[in-house]
Amino acid sequence: MMVKQLKLGFSFIFRGMKLLFEIPGALKWAIFPFLINLALIAGTITFVMSEMPGWIGAGVSFLLGDPTGFFYGLLYKALLFLASLLSVVLTFYIGFLLSTIIAAPFNSILAEKTLDHCNSQSVKAMGFKDWLRITMKQLGVSLIRALLFAIVGLMIFIFSFIPLLNLIGAFVAFLIVAFDCIDYSMEIKLMTLKERLTYFRQHFSVFTGMAIMLGLTLMVPGLTLLLLPCAIIGAAEVMAKIEKGL
Secondary structure, X not given: OHHHHHHHHHOHHHHHHHHHHHOOOHHHHHHHHHHXXXXXXXHHHHXXXXXXXXXXXXXXXXXXXXXXXXXXXXXXXXXXXXXXXHHHHHHHHHHHHHHHHHOXXXXXXXXHHHHHHOOOOOOOOOOHHHHHHHHHHHHHHHHHHHHHHHHHHHHHHHHOOOOOHHHHHHHHHHHHHHHHHHHHHHHHOOOOHHHHHHHHHHOHHHHHHHHHHHHHHOOOOOHHHHOHHHHHHHHHHHHHHHHOOO
């Protein structure tokens, strides 16, 4: 049973990719937040990269004074490379945090459409008032979620210098993201916090499989952000399958 649930969780993104093109209207709700996030990330990187040489040059000139010396050029190039690399990493990470806020209403719609498509229990079509209520609540939750991810990201950075703890910290972060993916479906079903935590404990093997898959997507920079809509859809289908005992 545990192996079956582990496999169910591990394959959730692949099934989400398939359902993205099968569920009527799902693709358009997945594309909107992705394009917004892509524009934000591209715009930020372009701005930072265009201004970075001036910032680094001013800083090195302040430290060394002579803008023409050998050490100035050496330090300038070294700092410019490190700062540019760090800026790209931070921009993508901040972009992921922003995506959890921007995409919240779209993800709610994707989860509702998936649950309805899978004939999940206790799900009815949302009216405008229902959608607005869930959207406002998810926006608030997304702000808290973004803060939590920022804290977890800082902890992972600190733990990355400690053997074993770096692996544990990364796994915990992936579990949080996996829970976040299925949380939209839980909200559609009006589950309380206690019910959600109980669900997490009861199906920990499923969440473990989901966390492993999410960890693998990080091997390609930006892939996790690209596949986020598929993860939301796949997580909703996982919940529907669990209900049916599959």
